[in-house]
Amino acid sequence: MTDGGIHIRPLPSPAEVRLGTDIASLAISAVGPDGFSNEDVVVISHKVVSKSEGSTRLLGEVTPTVEAERIAKEQARDPRHVQVILDQSQRLIRAEQGVLISLTHHGFVCANAGVDESNSPDEETVILLPVDPDASARQIRADIVDQTGLPAPAVVITDSFGRAWRIGQVDVAIGCAGLAPLDDWRGRNDRDGRTLAATEIGIADAVAAAADLARSKDSGQPFVLVSGLARFITAEDGPGAAALRRPADQDMFLR
């Protein structure tokens, strides 16, 4: 951007995504003839990634355990849905007023272990988080390069997470490739020459939140293009959104 600014635009909706759908190809079609540049970030709602990878469950094939039945009864939830959430979780952190907060196998803390019933192909299918969202982001990035022959944009895969202490969900990065997930200002100086207080900026999460502003929840627009962040885009895929997950044993609010 000539003014040092950032531009965010939702890309047109793709066709329905199914198991095996090529997400890179859909993204390339959505961005149109101008294509991606290596100064762009392609932000992708995780649901299309999960569907394409088969990270879904048919509730009819789920047999709840006694534990799932007990939690479902206490929380007025579908026991099959609770079972899927338990299957996706290292452990349940809270179960209150129908809300289940869990630590997922990836290490995310979120409601329902990220298992989502909305926008699923039918009432009986629930959509899970991708098994390894950073690997998914790297694969999509590589596929875009393979199919276009052009330098790679960064790729961020998002989900909407609730927050402790604040009302409202905000999108966060659950996977990324080619974007510095954190901007580390620790030990650097402010404009008066004073050392800045511990300041690592969650760049990939801010990009996810920003991208979500550009689409409407019922728009079916999984792809958003963010331009103007060249300073955070890297040729290497980098550490991914894993760098944003605070290890459970270092977290003051996981005990």
Add this chain to the structure above:
Amino acid sequence: MTDGGIHIRPLPSPAEVRLGTDIASLAISAVGPDGFSNEDVVVISHKVVSKSEGSTRLLGEVTPTVEAERIAKEQARDPRHVQVILDQSQRLIRAEQGVLISLTHHGFVCANAGVDESNSPDEETVILLPVDPDASARQIRADIVDQTGLPAPAVVITDSFGRAWRIGQVDVAIGCAGLAPLDDWRGRNDRDGRTLAATEIGIADAVAAAADLARSKDSGQPFVLVSGLARFITAEDGPGAAALRRPADQDMFLR
């Protein structure tokens, strides 16, 4: 924006802000001759607001209590700084490894009760959060209208907060006026006609996070202009960022 997108640009740095500095006037100068429109959001880093309102403390005038001395010793912190944090807090939530997380009098949960030493005018001054950031946002918005005679942009006042479970700070809205803080999708349907799972989107927080991407931490750019969010901008000032604070007695992670 003609493409339905969002544009974010940092505005030029103003002169140093002191007690009594007119923030609206600085913002108007920074945006330049095009001025604001009533489809713009002016995002303002809270430090300039705090300085202009006198929400600062001279450490030399602080006498630590026995409690502050004890905490300071345990956490290897300056007892005067700890005292200022306690003065800004309803209660301390965590004190570990030098990190103090508190519930502020406003109801925010954040490190150091939002008390910040970086970018302060001198080593001996710490900057507090504004006393009532929503009131500050409403005042700045009204002042912009008074001084320009044009319809009001929305105003968002931000701070960088750490998050539970995730590494890295992200800017959030601590005050706002003229922006819907939440987009409430509860009870509305997704594109397949299914009722969406509880989904309130933290719009004002996403705007704060997005705006911070456009500036560098050492840039001294307190003002960022966000365009393209007309659908969330309201003529009325609205409920402010208070709507984003989860009441302590309803929070699963404040017990």
